[in-house]
Amino acid sequence: MFKKVYKFNLANSVRLSEPKLFYTLPINFSHNYSTKSTVIQLLNNIGSKREVEQYLKYFTSVSQQQFAVIKVGGAIITQQLNELASCLAFLYHVGLYPIVLHGTGPQINELLENEGVEPEYEDGIRITNPKTMEVVRKCFLEQNLTLVTALEKIGVHARPITGGVFEANYLDKDKYQLVGKITGVNKNPIEAAINSGYLPILTSLAETSSGQLLNVNADVAAGELAREFEPLKIVYLNEKGGIINGSTGEKISTINLDEEFDDLMKESWVKYGTKLKIKEINDLLQHLPRSSSVAIIDVNDLQKELFTDSGAGTLIRRGYKLVNRNSLSEFGNPDLLRNALLRDPEIKSGKLSVASYLKFLEGINFKSYGDEPLEVLSIVLENGKFPKLDKFLSSKTGWLNNVTDNIFNSIKKDFDELFWIVNENDSNLAWYFSKSDGSFAKNGQILFWYGLNTNEVSELIKDFDTSSIGSALASNVFTNGQQKRGYHKRAYSTKKVALIGARGYTGQNLIKLIDNHPYLEISHVSSRELEGQKLQGYNKDNIVYSNLQPEDIKKLEQDKKVDVWVMALPNGVCKPFVDVIDAVGNPDSKIIDLSADYRFDTSGEWVYGLPELNDRSKIANAKKISNPGCYATAAQIAIAPLKKYIDGIPNIFGVSGYSGAGTKPSSKNNVELLQNNLIPYSLTDHVHEKEISSQLNLPVAFTPHVAQWFQGISHTINIPIKRESLTSREIRNIYQDRYHDEKLITINGDVPLVKDISNKHGVIVGGFAVNSNQDRVVIVATIDNLLKGAASQCLQNINLSQGFNEYEGIPL
Template structure:
């Protein structure tokens, strides 16, 4: 299945004709620099007008290039409306996600696309049968349908079909229920399954008539024998029969899981290439019952369709992503090709196909190397090649008994990338080679993919060396060889048999922290890894009831030098402190006089204020009122983050002068949102030309323990709650610390802990490539244990429970005037308690990372 770009610019002449509703008029103005697109159109009805306007605006707001428009038009207007897509909707979708389903289908309808929709009703049938005291019976995953069950099945199909049609019509969509007359069938096995059918014919007429009249056809999977007996047919099977008849561009199965889930790992399967994987997949222990039937039916279906056809199993919310983006969503199933391994040029049955594949090589394209000379070179060495039958992807590995195997060429067409043939081939490489190295040009558009396949990398001027499967000694030797000899072109070899050529300046290293430590760093504010203090210190925690206090207690419990002396909480006073094993601590409710006495007796070395905003000043004043005050203070609230007296130091070690924190008497701990946003924006400050916008989403632990809608699990379920749309305290904090205006909008989501920022940063047009931006970040944060720079956009699920910030993405738009960066942070750890401990360590003279796990993993 070809996956198209999201940014599809469609103007009036580019839109396919709207059949129903008919739209009269034209788009009179399109303001590219405005958040609104103004339309002047006449509509047949106000309801239709509102629905059509909203859906068309939704598409037009994603303006793309002329090439993308042409690609869209060529693809979707190349066939009749009936051949656009067959979409099979699982019954649970109608019950649980009907508004989302109707919205997505309305979107397609209003831009002139007419999918054929067929729905199931399995969960509803089970519920009705249970209400009637009938226990569902299955054989080999097929529901036994006796007359009583058939009565329920028919009732369910009619009810659910009407629900979907009604929902669509409320959105201005003309939808036609087609509950019979399409599928002809025989009994599958009357004695075994009773009223279950096997489709033997498809009557296209009702479907074609609906679409020709401007209606979306909404089908059930009920079939009929020649005598008119209704038979129950598996909806997946029925959808396959429709696809065989109409041969659509798209075949989409919507289900509540959003794809096929690997039963062993619990992860969603991204791509299945049947020609290569089907036999092995059918032997997997987790592939059984409905999953096995589904994959087998799809396999059989695709055997009768063009090889370019494929099936996507996705969540309803990903429907537009699947139809309009390169990356797609859910599980993509395609025939693909079996992979072929070759160890000699004689093994290539079609030399012209080999030559065509080699012509994709940048060095050969530029004329620096000819195909003939490279083929001659291959004749003289030992190599192994990997490729699919049409050589959409060709990989060549050079083997040398005395060196690490080198991936000399990895050449893929766009089709190879789109259809994930590249992943299949790289998986084969990993099976055959326990270790491998390769070189890629830093401007390669697929650079993030190469990072994801490696264990580490080393960058020089314009080139990046990657590897996997090497130990520390091998990595050092490989880099030494790379750094001291001539380097050939990326993923290409010159006539020499050596792996590397030409000396250039070393730029930087990416690897796991335990594998190799770079000898130099461009970080102007390096971490303090070796503290001078080894004495025990006493910490008093004021306001320990919240999540941050609990996490800090856990960290101090594992710290070799810190001990809790007092933990104060008004609500928990008198109760035993849980999660702390060094001593038997009981919560107290310290008053101002208690604090003055403790300070005068020097019983506390570090006071930590874990109190709500606006509360801690009396406690700070009490500590400072003692003449012999020797302790230090860290405030976790926002009260002193905007201090202008110079008495408080802002404690973000990676960006502020660490020596200021070392010598500080009072430290203001940064906010969670603010920490991640600053780390993600700061390295680019000198290149920013406008206002960066930060879209932040936090788990509900960020709302604290006091009950509110922002930490109400039921309210947050299937929800995203925006709040403080302007002038949030963290917006002011980020702007104040960076010295530039930023726009920040926070949201709360249904997970517990972890923050994800998507940040759009305007830059001077053409000034920086994605790779150059990534280099800036790698250099700036080199050696930082709590900041990881990655090529991929990091996921919030991977940062939850981890002690640091992950920054990635670095996507530069086509106009090269904006970069989008994604940053994740655990709001309770590096966003609060971990950062607090980092500041305590610096202020008390310990190693900066003492007691902080090094658990961030670089994912490339």
């Protein structure tokens, strides 16, 4: 029923320029099928279910007329009519009725040129003589009818309103002729249309009291509508999709006028139409409730702007001025300060009380930064050798409105050098990295800094390393998990990795990953077949394969030459090596086994290393980690979220590329035999069937196959569920909610393909097809067996075990 034009995975994100997701409704779209629930399901494709429900509730909290005013540029009707109509259809079918006003500038110019009339402008205003007005009126009527017709064809009731709304006087009759200045807005035609269930589609033609038509700038007319209706959202659709910073060439994400307007007006690139537009918007918002905002966006981003936290284009709002304070007495409202401090994780957990922290502040020099309502609060301590950012706490509103960036920029103006400490498990580390010159990690804490020279950094790290700086507090300031990653050079101490049995495909991929990892080095590689040969694909050092025996490993372990032992050996082979490492008793070294030998451990000594489903803290603190199997990883991720709904035995049809059979020649990696062929094997009791069942505590049936491609696995999984318990959309929502913060798991409504996962470091889960009896769902999962199925997952476990960021060295 819907033609998909662009499709990207859009999770919650900050206000960044991102790919667009948009659905075009075909011309024969039937209103009978355009139910509210269907459209809400489609809206869920551009954001989470929580976001869509949150914004729908927000928008329906006011009268229908107060939802939004949308100003449409004339070029959009000509160039993007289908997209515009589809955008408005989405809103209409969820019961939202924006007031739509369109311009027609490009069409007017074209008609004037065809009739040999040269357009004339004065101060950016079109001089409208009677001949030009004839063309203007004709264009407005044609474009209005074009949009209304397009909407009606896809089941949207729309009402053309081409007059009777704007009352005007001549702006300057001698100078501009038939150009008007709006003196009043008649709401009745608009309200009548909405009350009858029609979208009002307006032109910006105005009339004098005697009935003379006057031409009015569409932006100005949209502003007058907004003043009259005081809508929650004011949207300007244009071709650029926002305001472009003339210095950087980048789209501006957010403008908080109360804080930024004066400085913005001084920018050299803010001139002509851009300056006029910002001034008009500033004047408009000064007369509207502070909750109102203006969004300048591309038509394809309309739903994303309205229904996601990330928004799109340029968001302009009043915001609040920033306030600096140097003492507790300057906080006029102590309850406001207490509420802001309650966002701090240590205070929330009970480790620290608000009263004790306020007492602490009384005896030291500090400087605080915040907006007027303290949606964001930062506190910089000035007592030490270097200033320390001790608190940076924000509400969701403060983050979404970009107040956090404004405050950090204000801090940088006052402090040329600064350091701060963040818990390494903070899901928004990328923001901290983007603000820093460097960082150093230890014991789950990350020290950040900017502006310090090499000697000062060394001194700071030394103090941090000996814990004299004090414990860090985790920050809740940045609550959006879809920030783009911004890794900077960090001063982690380098860890040594030894690979035992490194000749196979998994070993080769792990070597490549470690070669690009900033804090890992290979110290030893062991392979009986390759002994004496140079390690290929590793550029950090000249490493030669050795054939390490248990006694050699024991000596290396006693001398503490290795931080991480990776056992990349066939099943049933690594026990002697593990035993000698255990016997030495070095508490700091870690073992990660890539075989199946310890995946069924019942002693409690081994932790199963699937971070997305297991407790990450247990993996980080474990001495011995069993790396999951490739088939098993994808299957568990694909089944786990539905466990409580399952009513029977899931059946897994798995197909792998022949790299999964290893490098030792066999029928399963015989390229000639695999040509135009599919080979099933281990039809029952495969080791991965046991692994999946034991980890999920749920019996499954698994049949593996090998195909003619090299790497990548596809699972088609039939899962019996309780009858009539879930729809396809509800199931997808369950998965999106479960894996919302997982950077290596993608939830996709489409069926994922092997070619899309090959050489990628994650799992894609999709399909979510429910049968007609609603007692079975089919889910498809893909994974690269050599990467997330082995090497990448091993690197996740190494990173966790060494206190690095879990995804360090894994291309995202």
